Structures are given as structure tokens and as C-alpha cells.
Amino acid sequence: xxxxxxxxVAVALALVVAACGKGGAEESGGGxxxxxxxxxxxxxxxxxxxxxxxxxxxxxxxAPNGKSQMEGANLYWDxxxxxxxxxxxxxxxxxxxxxxDPQKAVAAYQQLSGDVIGLGLVLGSSIVSALLxxxxxxxxxxxxxxxxxxxxxxxxxxxAGTTYDIEAINAVDFLMSEKGVKAGDTIGHLYFEGDYxxxxxxxxxxxxxxxxxxxxxxxxxxxxxxxxxxxxxxxxAGVKAILFSAAPPQAASLAGVAASQKLDVPIVANGPGWTxxxxxxxxxxxxxANYYVVSSMAPLSVQSEGVQKFLTDYKAANPKGTPSSNGSxxxxxxxxxxxxxxxxxxxxKDLTRKGVLDALHSLNAxxxxxxxxxxxxxxxxxxxxxxxxxxxxxxxxxxGGLKALGEPSEAADAQGYEFK
Amino acid sequence: MxxxxxxxxxxxxxxxxxxxxxxxxLQTALFAMAAMIAAIGLSLLIGIAGQLSLAxxxxxxxxxxxxxxxxxxGVAPLLALLGAVLLxxxxxxxxxxxxxxxxxxxxxxxxxxxxxxxxxxxQNATGITGGxxxxxxxxxxxxxxxxxxxxxxxxxxxxxxxxxxxxxxxLGVVLVALAVWxxxxxxxxxxxxxxxxxxxxxxxxxxxGVDVVRYKAAAFTVSSMYAGLGGVLMALAFGRIVxxxxxxxxxxxxxxxxxxxxxxxxxxxxxxxxxxTALPLVLNHYSGSLPLLAEPGTGGVxxxxxxxxxxxxxxxxxxLFARDGLAGLARRARKERVA
Numbered sequence: 001x002x003x004x005x006x007x008x009v010a011v012a013l014a015l016v017v018a019a020c021g022k023g024g025a026e027e028s029g030g031g032x033x034x035x036x037x038x039x040x041x042x043x044x045x046x047x048x049x050x051x052x053x054x055x056x057x058x059x060x061x062x063a064p065n066g067k068s069q070m071e072g073a074n075l076y077w078d079x080x081x082x083x084x085x086x087x088x089x090x091x092x093x094x095x096x097x098x099x100x101d102p103q104k105a106v107a108a109y110q111q112l113s114g115d116v117i118g119l120g121l122v123l124g125s126s127i128v129s130a131l132l133x134x135x136x137x138x139x140x141x142x143x144x145x146x147x148x149x150x151x152x153x154x155x156x157x158x159x160a161g162t163t164y165d166i167e168a169i170n171a172v173d174f175l176m177s178e179k180g181v182k183a184g185d186t187i188g189h190l191y192f193e194g195d196y197x198x199x200x201x202x203x204x205x206x207x208x209x210x211x212x213x214x215x216x217x218x219x220x221x222x223x224x225x226x227x228x229x230x231x232x233x234x235x236x237a238g239v240k241a242i243l244f245s246a247a248p249p250q251a252a253s254l255a256g257v258a259a260s261q262k263l264d265v266p267i268v269a270n271g272p273g274w275t276x277x278x279x280x281x282x283x284x285x286x287x288x289a290n291y292y293v294v295s296s297m298a299p300l301s302v303q304s305e306g307v308q309k310f311l312t313d314y315k316a317a318n319p320k321g322t323p324s325s326n327g328s329x330x331x332x333x334x335x336x337x338x339x340x341x342x343x344x345x346x347x348x349k350d351l352t353r354k355g356v357l358d359a360l361h362s363l364n365a366x367x368x369x370x371x372x373x374x375x376x377x378x379x380x381x382x383x384x385x386x387x388x389x390x391x392x393x394x395x396x397x398x399x400g401g402l403k404a405l406g407e408p409s410e411a412a413d414a415q416g417y418e419f420k
Numbered sequence: 421m422x423x424x425x426x427x428x429x430x431x432x433x434x435x436x437x438x439x440x441x442x443x444x445x446l447q448t449a450l451f452a453m454a455a456m457i458a459a460i461g462l463s464l465l466i467g468i469a470g471q472l473s474l475a476x477x478x479x480x481x482x483x484x485x486x487x488x489x490x491x492x493x494g495v496a497p498l499l500a501l502l503g504a505v506l507l508x509x510x511x512x513x514x515x516x517x518x519x520x521x522x523x524x525x526x527x528x529x530x531x532x533x534x535x536x537x538x539x540x541x542x543q544n545a546t547g548i549t550g551g552x553x554x555x556x557x558x559x560x561x562x563x564x565x566x567x568x569x570x571x572x573x574x575x576x577x578x579x580x581x582x583x584x585x586x587x588x589x590x591l592g593v594v595l596v597a598l599a600v601w602x603x604x605x606x607x608x609x610x611x612x613x614x615x616x617x618x619x620x621x622x623x624x625x626x627x628x629g630v631d632v633v634r635y636k637a638a639a640f641t642v643s644s645m646y647a648g649l650g651g652v653l654m655a656l657a658f659g660r661i662v663x664x665x666x667x668x669x670x671x672x673x674x675x676x677x678x679x680x681x682x683x684x685x686x687x688x689x690x691x692x693x694x695x696x697t698a699l700p701l702v703l704n705h706y707s708g709s710l711p712l713l714a715e716p717g718t719g720g721v722x723x724x725x726x727x728x729x730x731x732x733x734x735x736x737x738x739x740l741f742a743r744d745g746l747a748g749l750a751r752r753a754r755k756e757r758v759a
Contacts (some may be wrong), residue, residue, distance in 0.1 A: 059725055097704060102665045103451055106658060107701045110585075111444040126662040129554045133659045137569065150553060193543055194552040 039087060043353035044117030044140075048086075050342060050351065051092045051115035055108060055131075056145075057123050059223070060100030066123060068327025069145065070095065073121060075310075075317050086339060088294070093120065102130040113138055118337050118356055121145050121331055125195040127283035128157065140353045143334040143358055147271065147296070147420045148199040153382035158341075158360060160333045161296025161372040161386035162195060163201030163330035164270050166414050168243060170389045171268040171294045172207035173411030174364060175241045181267045186214040188234040190254060191245035193221050200270050203417070210413050220246060227253040235263045244269040244274075248278050253290055256283035264290065271295030271326055274394075276401040285395065291394045293402055295324040296373045297333065299392040300400030306336075306369020311399065318320035325400060333371040335394065340366050373408035426570055434593050439578055439587040444705060446585035450657035452697040453592035454650045457599045459677040459693035460686050461646020467684020469639035471519055472618030475531035478538040479587045479644040481666035482508045483651025484557075488661060489548050491558035498562060505648040512644025516637035530717070535668050541664035554662035557655045559584070560591060567591055567656065595653055596690070599646065603686035615639055625759060673697075676731065680738050682745025691746045695734070700727035 003159035044051045054073060077091045085091055092279060094116060096108035105127045112119075114377050118141040122128050125146050128375030135142050135156050140419050142157050149163035166190075175181040178251065201217065208215045215236040218230040227250055242258070244251060244267050251273050254298030258265070267290050276295045278284065293299070298307045300323055314323045323329060337360075344359035345351050366376040366385075388408035395403040462476050481652050486504030491497050512604060516532065522530055542549045551557060559568035566572075567587040575582040606612050616636055617625040655661050673696055681692025703726060742749050 059728075099700075100664070102658065104701065104704070107444060107447050107451065110447040111705055114443070126552060126554065126664045129662050130554075130658060130660050130665075133556065197611065198552075340462055 019219065029288055038349060039346060040350045040352055040355065042117070042355075043196070044115060044353070045089070045351040048089055048413060049092050050087070050089045051094055051116045052114040052118060052338060053109075054093055054095045054120050055098050055105060055122045055127070056095070057100040057110075058095075058097040060098070062123060065324075065327050066097075068321075069121060069123070069331035071314070071318055071321060072310075072323075072331035073329030073335050076339075077371075078317075078338065079313060086342045088350065098123070098127055100124055100127070102127055106130055106134075106245050107252075108209040109134060109342050113140075114242055116140070117342075117351070117353055118338065119143060121334050124379055125151065132156070132322070136377055138353065139357065141338075141357050143338060144207050145330060145334065146196070146297040147384075148195040149202075149216055149384060150195055151201055152384065155361075155381045156357065157381075158334075158337055159335060159384050160330060160372075161376070161384070162389060163384045163419075164200040164245065165206070165419075166384065166387070166417065167270050167294045167296070167389055168200040168245070169207045169417060170409070170411045170415045171270075171292075172211070172293065173413060174292070174391055175266065175268060176211060179241060181210070181213070181240050183212040184214075185240040186216055186236065186237050187241045187406055188216045188218065188226070188230075188239040188244060189245070190218045190220065190230055190234075190250070191243075192247070193219055194274060196270070197245040200243070204243050207411075207413050210416075218336070220250065222247060225249055226257075227254060229258050230254070231257045231261055231263060233256075235261055237261075239265060242267045243267050244273050246273060248273065248275045248340075251287070252278055252281045252283040252289070255286040256281075259286035266290050266292060268292045268294055271297050274402065275324060276322055277403045279396055281393070285334050287394045288396060292405075293392045293394075294389050295392075296327065296332055296386050296389050297403035298373065299325060299390055299398070299404045300329065301392075301395075301402060302370055302390065302404045303400040304370025306371045309369065310371060320353075323400060325402070336368045336371065338368065376412075387414065402415030431593075434747070435590070435602050438582070438589045439580050443583075443585050444701075446589055447657065448557045448698050448701045450585065450588055450592050451597050451654065451701070453748045454654035454657055454691035455490065455674075455677065455697040456596050456650075456690040457653060458647045458650025459674055459681065459689040460603045461643040461650070462597050462674050463678045463681065463683055463685065463689035463692075464603060464606065465639055465643035466678055467614060467682070469615045469636065469643075470635065471636065471639060472524060472528040472530050473519075473531045473640070473643070475515070475534035476643075476647050477666050477668065478531075478534040478672035479512060479664075480651040480654065481542060482511050482644075483648030484655035484658075484661050484666070485542070485549055485555070485651075486648065487652040487655050488555045488557045491508060491560075492555065497558065497560045500558075501560070501649075501652050504652050505645050505649035508648025508651065509645040511715075512641040512647075513695075515644075516640040519640045520633045520636045532668075532671075535671050539663055539667060542666065545547075549663070552663065556660050557658065560588070560656055568662060572687050584659075585649050590654070592653055595649060599649065600686055600690065603646075607684075607686065611635070611638070628695065668692075676735060680734055681743055682747030682749075685745070685747030687750075688745050688747025695746075696731070703727045703730075709722045 056069050057063055058066045074377040076091055081090050094112055096112055098105035098108055115337055121143050123235040125148055128144055144157045144159055147159055147163045149165050151157050191201050204215055213385050216239055278287055339365055341356050343355045360378050365380045372386055373390050374386055376385040378385045387410050390408050391405045392402035393405055441573055452456050458480050465473055482662055483504045486507040488499050490500035490503045519527060543551055563701050568584045587685045618635055622632055676698045677692035679688055681688030738745055
């Protein structure tokens with residue numbers, strides 16, 4: 001009886017295996033499938049579709065930003081598909097929520113990875129760190145929704161513009177040339193523990209060393225919401241300006257508390273330190289007086305062709321939505337980068353993952369129409385693709401709450417900066 | 421006899437599963453197995469020894485980072501695994517004087533501090549932990565066979581290429597089996613009964629000749645070693661570990677696993693771990709085909725939000741109707757069948 005049972009189990013198993021073993025499914029797609037138009041394809045590309053994976057945070061701490069990003073991405077790809085797609089193929093976007101949890105992200109990646117040609121957007125550097133080994137072995141490109149130079153050099157990762165450290169160097173340059181900060185002065189830097197804040201700090205320290213400035217550091221975590229202690233420390237140190245590399249809740253507290261303690265100095269923030277919602281907080285007045293943003297993502301008031309097209313399309317698609325530079329505009333720009341790489345790969349008749357990666361690294365002067373400052377050069381994986389930044393001042397009348405100050409620029413100091 | 425046969429059949433099925441499980445399922449299963457091992461440890465601590473701990477994520481992190489560090493320094497993977505488990509045990513033993521002094525909710529709060537201490541260390545001891553960038557985890561290997569995509573570079577069994585996930589599956593199954601076996605034996609052994617007495621009444625236990633302080637410390641140490649082993653498997657399943665994975669939320673998740681599974685039951689803890697770990701991942705996987713759930717990125721209630729609702733509902737249901745969790749339900753079902 002018992003041996004018969006074992007025997008029948010074995011036979012059943014053998015049958016099941018023969019019937020529905022997963023086989024080398026991933027390999028079969030990866031071969032040199034050549035279709036009628038002789039474009040080589042691999043995973044994520046067929047004769048009529050190209051599939052991109054998106055891994056935003058839709059349920060975790062950055063969920064509002066993630067939802068905004070998907071608005072921007074859908075906006076771009078819907079329009080692209082209406083216009084005929086890329087290479088005669090429609091673009092399909094496969095979205096998986098990461099919840100800003102590396103474990104969920106790794107599982108979600110495993111689910112997507114067989115079907116996509118590359119990742120159109122991944123939010124969070126801890127998530128990118130966790131995914132990177134798999135992404136590298138699968139050889140696909142990854143649009144990183146973050147601007148830290150710690151990720152460099154990375155063959156597979158595309159950054160939209162320049163990095164936080166370069167932004168901070170430009171911020172110091174702005175303070176010295178426009179806001180009367182002189183050699184020997186003290187400036188404060190309020191920053192988040194982790195990749196974003198610490199990367200910006202590297203830049204401000206570099207610039208401070210160049211100009212004999214003293215940096216007073218205040219490190220916080222995203223859980224810290226009240227900046228009273230930090231403002232007191234800055235006031236005691238007699239800072240002439242404050243660099244800010246944290247999130248909007250801290251910005252509201254910082255500007256508000258500084259105003260009430262009569263610390264009337266300019267505050268220059270990295271891109272993620274701004275959201276238009278800040279203008280609805282009680283700190284709006286203080287922000288309008290002293291708050292500046294330096295970022296490679298365009299303030300929405302920029303009168304460039306790309307940004308204006310984005311704004312009109314966005315208003316048409318989401319009449320009630322609020323466009324933001326780091327959310328919908330970033331994802332829109334990321335889609336522009338992916339589009340350029342895919343189009344180039346199509347010209348090279350090679351829509352495999354490697355073909356797309358090679359095409360990305362052959363782009364040396366990608367013009368996004370102003371959504372990202374300057375032109376982007378992806379040929380050197382050890383440097384960020386952009387050099388220029390936008391400087392903007394808070395203004396309640398401007399779209400997105402930011403008024404651009406002049407054209408995109410680059411501080412002279414940034415040229416001598418070594419990454420790593 | 422028939423029991424042995426069932427066990428054998430289960431193992432045959434488990435051994436065959438990677439042949440047709442897609443990589444998503446293997447990855448999910450590996451995370452679930454890692455959680456199972458750690459949850460068994462916490463279940464023993466809470467259910468048998470009666471000590472509430474919110475520090476479990478901290479000990480899991482020690483196991484994960486301990487393995488990554490040791491294996492990265494060139495220690496043989498098997499020794500690195502044992503070393504990481506010992507390290508977690510040592511950390512548990514070091515904390516046990518506190519565990520011996522405070523009870524119940526106070527111990528929960530005291531242990532909670534460890535999680536935040538751990539996060540601070542993971543973020544700032546960059547030489548060992550890599551800070552926010554995390555560290556790469558060396559693949560496990562045994563007698564020259566590597567649980568990764570290389571060495572042997574191609575391994576094809578019944579037409580299925582065996583990569584990292586397929587190979588790790590077997591390691592996971594063996595480790596979970598060991599954890600269950602050891603846990604069951606511990607509960608039924610003399611020390612296990614001593615711990616249960618301790619939980620019910622320390623005075624009675626002391627009168628019976630149980631060394632209260634020593635047993636309490638031992639329970640905390642063993643539970644931490646379980647957490648450490650779970651951490652090692654988790655690190656291997658990730659391939660690269662970052663501090664965010666070992667935060668307060670993970671500790672709470674472990675608590676939920678134990679409550680849903682039924683505190684004190686080894687099998688229950690494993691079932692609870694499977695439920696809590698796999699539910700959000702699986703719901704996410706099917707969010708496209710489930711009628712009520714919105715596709716990610718389109719607004720509305722998505723899979724992640726929905727799985728949180730199920731979580732909450734499951735905990736409330738367990739607390740109201742089945743205080744002894746899934747394990748208790750299974751026990752009652754079995755009794756009814758016999759009667």
C-alpha cells in the first residue's frame with residue numbers, strides 16, 4: 001500500500017512537471033528574436049509592444065509623491081502611445097507598489113523582471129540598493145527617482161539631472177554671489193540622516209572648504225518635526241544662511257521658528273525640500289520671505305517649451321491635480337529619458353536590454369525641453385548626466401509656488417568636485 | 421508509520437516545488453521562511469516563557485548583518501551562519517538581565533529601545549553596515565556548491581535552470597525544518613515545561629526548583645538565536661540588506677505573526693509568519709485580476725492598503741473568537757473530528 005502510494009505520487013509529480021514545468025521561460029524570450037522589421041528584441045519587447053516596469057511607493061511614507069509620479073508617467077506614455085508609440089510599438093507600463101519597503105520591492109521586482117525591458121521609475125535609494133544586484137545581472141536600465149551621487153558609478157542607473165552634492169555647491173555659490181555671504185562666515189546645514197542629506201552635506205563641506213566658510217551641522221531624521229532646537233543652535237552659532245536638505249514638514253517648522261526667533265537669513269533647499277502645499281501652512285509668509293530652492297528639476301513657472309507642454313497636458317488630464325517638480329514632472333522627465341533611449345535603441349535595430357542600455361549611454365546631449373536643467377550626457381556612468389541647476393524663489397503667484405531666478409546655471413566650484 | 425509517510429510525502433512535494441514555481445513565488449516563499457524561523461523564536465519566548473519582546477527585529481538585524489559582515493570578511497559561509505546565530509544569541513544574553521527584571525508590557529517597552537538603538541547603529545556604523553547604502557551579502561555555499569547563479573554556472577534539473585532562488589529554496593526548507601524540529605522538542609522537554617511553569621507562576625516554578633533567572637535568560641537567548649537564523653536567511657533572500665528592512669514595523673509584524681498563529685505553538689507561529697509575510701505580496705501579485713482592487717497607480721484602494729485592512733481584521737477576529745490563534749483553531753478542529 002505504502003509503496004504504491006509513493007509510486008503514484010512520483011508518477012503524478014513527473015506528469016505535472018512534464019505538463020507545466022516553468023521551463024527556461026525567461027531564456028526563450030531572451031533569444032535573438034528577430035521580427036519582420038529586423039529589430040532584435042528580448043524580454044519586454046515584442047513586435048507590437050514594449051513593456052516598462054514602474055516601482056513607485058503608493059502606500060508607504062512617500063505615497064502622495066508616488067501617486068503624483070504615476071500621474072506624470074501616465075501622462076507622458078498615454079500621449080506617446082496616441083502618437084504611435086516608439087518603433088511602431090505601443091508602450092505598456094506595469095506598475096508594482098513597493099510601499100517603500102525593500103522586501104516588497106524585491107518581490108515586486110521578481111514579479112516584473114521577466115516581462116520588462118527596463119525600469120521606468122524606482123523611488124528610494126535603499127530600494128535601489130536592494131534591487132541593484134538583480135538589476136545588474138538582468139542587465140536592464142533603471143530610472144532612479146533620486147539624486148544622490150553615492151549611487152555612482154552605476155552602469156544601469158539613470159539620474160535625471162545632477163546630484164544633491166552639486167546642488168549644495170551651487171547653493172553656496174548663490175549665497176556668496178547674491179546674498180552677501182563672505183569668506184569666514186558661518187552657515188548652517190540642516191540635513192536628513194541617510195543618502196539624501198548626507199550627500200548634500202558632502203557638497204556643502206566641499207564648497208565651504210573652498211571659500212573658508214564654517215558649516216554648522218544639524219542632523220535630523222524624518223521623524224523630527226519640530227526644528228526649535230536646531231534653529232536655536234543656528235542662532236547661537238550666528239549663521240548667515242541655512243542650507244536645507246530635508247522634507248517639507250521640516251521646512252515649514254524651520255522657516256516658521258526662524259521667523260519667530262528673529263533669525264532672518266536666507267534658507268536654500270534641495271529639490272525634495274519643496275512642495276506647493278507648503279504655501280497653505282502658517283509658515284507661508286516666512287517661506288516667501290527667505291526660502292529658495294536649488295534643483296535640476298524645473299520650477300513649474302519656467303517658460304520653456306517642455307515645461308509648458310507638461311503643464312497644459314497635465315491640466316487637461318488632471319483638472320483637480322496639483323503638479324509638482326519632484327512628483328509628476330520628474331516622472332514625466334524620466335519617461336522622456338526612457339523614450340530617448342528606446343528610440344535610439346530602435347534606430348540601432350537592437351531592442352534588447354543591452355541594446356537599450358548601450359543606447360542610453362550613447363546619448364550625449366539629450367534635451368528635455370527644459371524639464372531638466374541643461375542637456376543631459378549619459379556617456380560617463382561615473383558622473384551625473386546633468387551639470388546645471390535651476391534656482392528659484394518661493395512666490396505664491398507662480399505655478400507650483402516657485403519663481404525661477406534666471407536661466408539654469410553652474411557654479412565654477414562644481415567643476416573641480418570629485419565624486420566619491 | 422503513516423505519519424512518517426506523510427512527512428516524507430511533504431518533503432518530496434517541497435523538493436519538487438521549485439521546478440514549477442516562478443521566481444516571484446520563490447522570492448516570496450524565501451521571505452516567508454525567514455519570517456517563520458524568527459517567528460518560532462518569538463512564539464517560544466512569548467507563549468512558553470511568557471516574556472513580551474518588541475526587540476525581535478533588532479536580533480534579526482544582528483543575524484543578517486552578522487552574516488553579511490563575517491562572510492564578507494572571508495569566513496566560510498557555514499561558519500559565518502553559525503557565527504551570526506551565536507552573535508544574536510550573545511546579544512540576547514546580554515539583554516537578558518533586563519529581561520529577568522521587568523515583566524509584561526514593561527519588558528515590551530524596555531526591549532523596544534533596542535530597535536531604535538539598532539537603527540541608529542545600522543545607519544551610522546558605516547564601516548560594518550554600509551550605512552544607508554547597505555551591504556552586499558555573500559552567497560551561501562556548502563562544499564563548493566554555491567547558492568547563487570554561479571558555481572556551477574548552469575544547473576539544469578528536469579529542463580528547469582536552477583538559479584539563486586531555486587537553490588536557496590532548499591536551504592530555506594532545511595533551516596525551517598530544523599527550526600520546527602528543535603522548537604517542538606524544546607516545548608516538550610524538561611526545560612520547556614520549566615519555562616511554561618515559569619510563565620504561569622514564578623513562585624510555583626521557584627518552589628519546584630526551577631532557577632528563575634537562569635531560565636528566563638536562556639529563553640531570551642534561544643529566541644534571539646532563532647531571530648538570528650531568520651536574519652541570515654532573510655539576508656540571503658535579499659542579496660543586499662539595508663537598515664530600512666529591520667525597523668520597528670518588522671518587530672510589530674513578528675508580534676502579529678505570533679498572535680495570529682497562537683502564542684506558544686511552533687506550527688502556529690510558522691503559519692502566522694506565512695500569512696503576514698505573504699499576504700501583501702500575493703495580493704499585490706493578483707491586484708490586476710481581483711475585482712475590488714485598483715491597479716497600482718490608478719488611485720482607489722490598492723492591494724497594499726487592502727492587505728492592511730485584512731491584517732487588522734484578522735487580528736481583531738483572532739482576539740475576539742480564537743484567543744489561541746490558528747494553532748488553537750486547528751487543535752479544536754482535530755478534537756471535534758476525534759469526538
